[in-house]
Every structure is written in C-alpha cells, then in structure tokens.
Amino acid sequence: MLGAIEAGGTKIVCAVAPKEALTQIAERISIPTGTPQETMPKIIAFFKNYQIEAIGIGSFGPIDVDPSSPTYGFITNTPKLAWKHFDFLGTMKKAFAVPYFWTTDVNAAAFGELKHGSAVGNENCIYITVGTGIGGGVVLNGKVIEGKGHPEIGHIYINQLVHDSFEGNCPYHKNCLEGLAAGPAIEARAGKPAQNLAADNPAWELEAHYLAEACVNYTLSFSPEKIIFGGGVMKQAHLFPLVREKFTELLNGYLPISQVDQYIVPCALQDNAGIVGCLALAKETL
Amino acid sequence: MLGAIEAGGTKIVCAVAPKEALTQIAERISIPTGTPQETMPKIIAFFKNYQIEAIGIGSFGPIDVDPSSPTYGFITNTPKLAWKHFDFLGTMKKAFAVPYFWTTDVNAAAFGELKHGSAVGNENCIYITVGTGIGGGVVLNGKVIEGKGHPEIGHIYINQLVHDSFEGNCPYHKNCLEGLAAGPAIEARAGKPAQNLAADNPAWELEAHYLAEACVNYTLSFSPEKIIFGGGVMKQAHLFPLVREKFTELLNGYLPISQVDQYIVPCALQDNAGIVGCLALAKETL
Numbered sequence: 382m383l384g385a386i387e388a389g390g391t392k393i394v395c396a397v398a399p400k401e402a403l404t405q406i407a408e409r410i411s412i413p414t415g416t417p418q419e420t421m422p423k424i425i426a427f428f429k430n431y432q433i434e435a436i437g438i439g440s441f442g443p444i445d446v447d448p449s450s451p452t453y454g455f456i457t458n459t460p461k462l463a464w465k466h467f468d469f470l471g472t473m474k475k476a477f478a479v480p481y482f483w484t485t486d487v488n489a490a491a492f493g494e495l496k497h498g499s500a501v502g503n504e505n506c507i508y509i510t511v512g513t514g515i516g517g518g519v520v521l522n523g524k525v526i527e528g529k530g531h532p533e534i535g536h537i538y539i540n541q542l543v544h545d546s547f548e549g550n551c552p553y554h555k556n557c558l559e560g561l562a563a564g565p566a567i568e569a570r571a572g573k574p575a576q577n578l579a580a581d582n583p584a585w586e587l588e589a590h591y592l593a594e595a596c597v598n599y600t601l602s603f604s605p606e607k608i609i610f611g612g613g614v615m616k617q618a619h620l621f622p623l624v625r626e627k628f629t630e631l632l633n634g635y636l637p638i639s640q641v642d643q644y645i646v647p648c649a650l651q652d653n654a655g656i657v658g659c660l661a662l663a664k665e666t667l
Numbered sequence: 668m669l670g671a672i673e674a675g676g677t678k679i680v681c682a683v684a685p686k687e688a689l690t691q692i693a694e695r696i697s698i699p700t701g702t703p704q705e706t707m708p709k710i711i712a713f714f715k716n717y718q719i720e721a722i723g724i725g726s727f728g729p730i731d732v733d734p735s736s737p738t739y740g741f742i743t744n745t746p747k748l749a750w751k752h753f754d755f756l757g758t759m760k761k762a763f764a765v766p767y768f769w770t771t772d773v774n775a776a777a778f779g780e781l782k783h784g785s786a787v788g789n790e791n792c793i794y795i796t797v798g799t800g801i802g803g804g805v806v807l808n809g810k811v812i813e814g815k816g817h818p819e820i821g822h823i824y825i826n827q828l829v830h831d832s833f834e835g836n837c838p839y840h841k842n843c844l845e846g847l848a849a850g851p852a853i854e855a856r857a858g859k860p861a862q863n864l865a866a867d868n869p870a871w872e873l874e875a876h877y878l879a880e881a882c883v884n885y886t887l888s889f890s891p892e893k894i895i896f897g898g899g900v901m902k903q904a905h906l907f908p909l910v911r912e913k914f915t916e917l918l919n920g921y922l923p924i925s926q927v928d929q930y931i932v933p934c935a936l937q938d939n940a941g942i943v944g945c946l947a948l949a950k951e952t953l
Contacts, residue, residue: 443922458923505814521814528791528807530890536921537884538826540842553921554883556826597840598823602888604816635822635839636729637744 382407384428384436384479385659387486388469390414390461395427396656400434400667403660404497404653407431416463417472425476437482437662439489439655440469442516446484446527454483460552480666484518486655488525488532490648491518493658494609498649503606507599508654509535510612511592515559519603525662526603535559539594545570545587562591564614580619588614589623596628596645600636611648621647668693670714670722670763671945673772674755676700676747681713682942686720686953689946690783690939693717702749703758711762723768723948725775725941726755728802732770732813740769746838766952770804772941774811774818776934777804779944780895784935789892793885794940795821796898797878801845805889811948812889821845825880831856831873848877850900866905874900875909882914882931886922897934907933 383403387394396409408430412423428436441459445452454470470483484492491508500506500520509517515535519526526532536557541549547570551560560566567575571584578584596608614620625641638644648654669689673680682695694716698709714722727745731738740756756769770778777794786792786806795803801821805812812818822843827835833856837846846852853861857870864870882894900906911927924930934940 458921521812526807528890529892530922532890533887533922536887538880538917540824540826543829553919554917594824598884598888601819601822602884604814604818606815631824631840633839635744636816636819 382431382433383660383663384431384433385656385663386424386436386438386440386473387489387655387659388414388438388440389486390441393420393424394656395424396660397428397431397433398660400664403664404657406656406660409656414461417467417469421472425473428477433477433479435480435482435663435666436473436477437489437659437666438470438473439484439486439659439662442485442531443533444469444483444485444531446531447529482659482662482666484525484527484662485516485531487516487518488520488527489518489658489662490611490654491520491609491658492525492661493650493654493656494607494648495520495523496661497657498654499609499646500607505603505605506607506609507534507603507605508609508611508648509595509599511563511610511614512612513564515563517599519605521603534595534599535563537595537598539591539598542587542590558591558595562588562595567614575614575617580617585617585620585623589620590627592620592624593627593631596624597631600632600638604636606644608645609648610645611651611654615647618647621645668717668719669946669949670717670719671942671949672710672722672724672726672759673775673941673945674700674724674726675772676727679706679710680942681710682946683714683717683719684946686950689950690943692942692946695942700747703753703755707758711759714763719763719765721766721768721949721952722759722763723775723945723952724756724759725770725772725945725948728771728817729819730755730769730771730817732817733815768945768948768952770811770813770948771802771817773802773804774806774813775804775944775948776897776940777806777895777944778811778947779936779940779942780893780934781806781809782947783943784940785895785932786893791889791891792893792895793889793891794895794897794934795881795885797849797896797900798898799850801849801898803885805891807889820881820885821849823881823884825877825884828873828876844877844881848874848881853900861900861903866903871903871906871909875906876913878906878910879913879917882910883917886918886924890922892930894931895934896931897937897940901933904933907931
C-alpha cells in the first residue's frame with residue numbers, strides 16, 4: 382500500500398491505495414487542521430492500520446524542500462502559527478521508516494494531473510488553484526520543480542488594469558495576482574461572494590484578464606504543455622473561454638500554442654488532484 | 668578541445684578551450700550574423716582547425732529545444748527571417764559528429780555564471796540581460812531549465828506604474844517587461860540614449876522598480892540562489908542598490924532572502940558569460 386497526506390490550511394486528507402491502482406483509494410480520512418500536537422497523532426494512527434511502503438506528502442506552504450537545509454521537511458513562514466517551523470516530515474519519519482516524497486500541496490496536484498488527470502501523456506504542466514488564495518505547482522520533464530525552494534506563483538506581480546481601482550488584498554503584496562484575483566478580491570470589489578455573481582457580471586472579464594496575464598507569464602517561464610486550473614473560483618466554467626481568449630490576445634503569437642482550448646483546461650481530478658498526486662509521488666520513491 | 672558557439676542577433680562568437688581549463692580560451696573569432704549560407708561555413712572552418720570533442724551552442728531564440736520534436740535544433744520564430752526555421756544543430760552535426768549541447772544564449776550565460784562566475788558554489792541561478800531587449804536563462808539543480816520549450820522571461824507582464832504613461836514598445840506585447848524596461852524604452856521616454864542619462868535621472872528609479880518586480884516574479888517562480896544581471900543597461904552600477912531596495916519592499920518578507928546584496932548581483936564574466944557557458948555545457952555532454 383502507498384500512503385498520501387494532503388495537508389491544507391483547514392483540513393488534512395490522508396489516504397491509502399494499492400500501488401498498482403493508485404486512483405482506487407482504499408480508505409481516506411479528513412482531519413481538521415488543528416495544532417500539530419492534536420493532528421499528527423491522528424494521521425499516524427490512520428496509517429498504522431496498513432502496511433505502508435512509501436508516503437507522499439503535499440503540504441500547505443511555504444515549506445523547506447532543500448535537502449541540504451537543516452530545516453528540510455519543515456513548514457516555514459506560515460501565518461498558521463502553531464505550524465510555523467514544525468518538522469512535519471521528521472515527525473512522520475519517526476513514526477514510519479519508509480521512503481517519503483515531500484513537496485507542496487499544489488506541486489502534488491500538478492503531478493496528480495500529469496499522471497492521472499488533464500495532462501496524461503504530457504511531461505510538463507502547471508496546476509493553479511484559485512480560491513481563497515492562489516497557489517500553483519509546476520511539473521517539468523516529468524518531475525515536480527524545486528530549486529532552492531518551491532514555486533509560489535500565485536503571488537507574482539501582473540499588470541493591474543488602469544480602470545481597476547481596487548488596491549488589492551494580499552497581506553504581503555497588496556496587488557499581486559492573489560491580491561487582485563483570488564475569491565476575496567472578487568468579493569471585495571463586488572460586495573458579495575464570487576459564486577453569487579451572474580456569468581455576465583463584468584467582474585468575470587476582469588478576473589479572466591488577470592488569470593490570462595498569469596498564464597502568459599507561466600508560459601514564458603516554464604513552457605508547459607498544459608495549464609490546469611482548479612479551486613472554487615474556477616468552478617465558474619464560463620471563465621475558461623474568456624481566459625483563453627485574453628491569453629491569446631496577450632501572448633500575441635510570440636510562442637506557438639496550437640490549440641488553446643487544449644492548453645488552458647480545468648482540473649480533471651477535481652478535489653482529488655492533490656491526494657492522487659501524493660500517492661503518485663509516493664510511488665515515484667520506490 | 669571543447670568548442671563553443673554563442674550565436675547572437677548581430678554577431679556569432681566561436682571559441683575553443685581545453686576541457687581542463689575552460690576559461691583559458693585558446694582561440695576565439697567573432698563573425699557578423701549574416702545569412703546562414705554566409706555564416707555557417709565560417710563557423711565550420713574555424714572548428715576544422717581543432718580536434719573537437721564536444722560543442723556547446725547557445726543561440727538567439729526562440730529555438731526548438733524539445734528532443735522529441737521533428738524541428739529539434741532549429742531556430743524558430745525569429746524576426747531575423749534568413750534564420751527562421753533554420754536547422755542550426757543539424758548543420759553542425761553534419762560537419763562534426765561530436766556530442767552537442769543545444770540551448771539559448773541566455774541559458775548558456777546562466778550556466779557559465781553558475782560554473783565560473785557570480786554563482787559559483789550554487790546550484791540555482793537566473794541570468795538576465797538588459798540591453799536592446801531583455802532575455803533570461805535559468806539553471807535549476809545544476810541544469811539549464813527546459814520543458815517543452817525554454818524560458819522567455821524577458822517578456823513577462825509586470826505591473827506598470829500609474830504615473831508611467833509610456834505605452835511600451837515590445838513589438839509583440841507593448842508593455843511587457845522588455846517593452847517597459849529595455850534600453851529602447853528608457854530612450855523613448857527620455858528622448859536620449861540610456862547611457863547619456865545622469866545617475867540621478869528619475870528614469871533609473873522607474874527602471875529599478877520594473878526590474879525589481881521582475882526579480883520578485885523570478886524569485887517566486889524559480890527560487891534561485893542568485894539573480895545575475897548583464898547587458899548594456901546594467902553597466903549602470905548605481906542601478907543595483909536601487910533594484911535591491913525596491914525588490915525588498917516588493918517581496919515584503921514573503922520568502923527569506925537573507926543578503927539581498929549577495930542575491931541580486933552583476934554578471935562576473937561580463938561579455939564572456941555566454942561563451943564560457945557554452946564551453947561548460949560542451950563539457951557536460953562528455
């Protein structure tokens with residue numbers, strides 16, 4: 382059996398699946414993200430019921446992914462103070478002496494989509510989740526991308542349109558992508574939640590413009606074969622044609638993207654992208 | 668002996684060096700970039716004088732770096748029409764049956780700086796040249812980054828400041844980074860060439876702001892250990908403290924950058940970054 386932990390800011394999902402059929406999850410649990418002292422014993426108890434060969438962990442971040450660092454495997458600068466500087470990977474290793482893959486939740490989701498979702502058959506993809514925040518993971522040449530750290534591409538600066546007077550609500554950067562285009566930014570401008578806005582509300586055109594700028598930047602930076610969107614905001618299916626149209630205008634033929642409707646696509650695994658990705662990453666360690 | 672070809676839009680530099688001492692270039696020539704029919708025979712004649720074991724090529728782009736593509740090794744969508752769809756690598760392979768490393772000029776420069784310049788001792792760096800255009804190369808985990816394509820990070824969108832009314836002069840994207848911050852943009856706003864502007868001209872503060880925004884985006888995308896600037900505009904040494912200051916403000920502590928004066932740095936190899944990088948890449952193939 383393979384184990385998977387998708388650690389999010391509000392809940393932590395654990396799952397086990399046979400390595401021959403990763404997407405056939407044998408059992409899963411969802412635990413509210415309490416303090417590490419409350420939460421880690423529940424995670425460990427879950428896996429004790431199985432003969433686990435390897436575990437993939439996709440964690441909320443920022444996390445330390447540099448194997449040469451003394452704090453490799455730690456959660457670092459998170460606003461969730463109980464988890465700040467917590468040795469997540471080390472705690473797991475003490476409980477189970479198996480191989481681990483340690484990365485971000487969004488890198489895991491990108492890998493899940495590559496192996497079992499919208500990017501099957503490709504080697505390079507980006508996964509972006511647009512919800513209460515914006516986060517992104519990157520797979521290049523079949524591997525999740527990590528340098529000294531991991532991508533934080535939800536916080537890139539893009540060009541704010543002149544007629545958009547919203548100052549942006551990212552606590553770090555105000556008008557970065559997350560500050561201009563995550564759910565709370567849409568809600569702050571409109572005065573009501575994004576999911577209550579009609580499909581013809583001009584808010585969506587603005588949203589599509591910002592996401593399209595981000596897609597141009599990701600394309601120029603990583604040359605993926607697919608850009609895959611997930612998250613609550615992207616459940617608005619009418620956004621996809623708008624994002625594609627504006628992306629094509631903004632890239633303006635600089636690089637060849639033959640079929641934009643096959644390039645900017647929804648997440649196929651939906652809410653399972655992260656956990657399936659963690660299972661697939663666990664398999665990679667064997 | 669190792670061979671190197673740094674193919675730029677105006678000149679092509681060829682060099683040979685012993686593999687034990689790459690930076691001790693035995694001979695180099697510089698050829699104006701004519702048509703391929705004029706230029707390639709001169710390149711080939713130069714290398715005929717040596718026993719070459721491997722050749723590294725860093726070419727102006729965009730180029731096809733996807734080994735599974737039928738046009739791998741070609742220059743693709745360049746405005747230099749004589750070179751558009753030219754099989755650069757294939758032409759060299761017909762002349763010399765040796766191992767090749769084929770990448771962009773800026774990826775080669777990034778690799779040169781990693782091995783012999785400002786990023787010695789690191790595994791991850793970015794090289795950005797700011798001159799008549801803006802281009803960038805990326806090295807992650809000791810390897811030049813390439814997915815389906817190669818980075819084109821000089822053309823990313825950044826946030827144009829409200830008080831800057833210049834429309835941008837990138838022929839593809841108008842107000843992308845290149846369109847707002849390359850030499851011609853500085854000149855268009857000021858009415859005279861960038862190198863004639865005094866160090867206290869407000870143009871430099873604007874320039875530093877845009878380069879700092881780009882540095883934030885590169886940091887969030889690639890988590891390099893160094894961002895290395897080269898190119899004509901960056902010969903203005905007073906730009907570096909300004910870029911660092913604005914970068915620190917714009918990143919706002921989101922990720923830890925302990926010593927920004929060691930993080931955003933000038934190119935150490937100066938005009939040799941590309942050719943030394945090509946030699947170092949040639950060595951990698953052995």
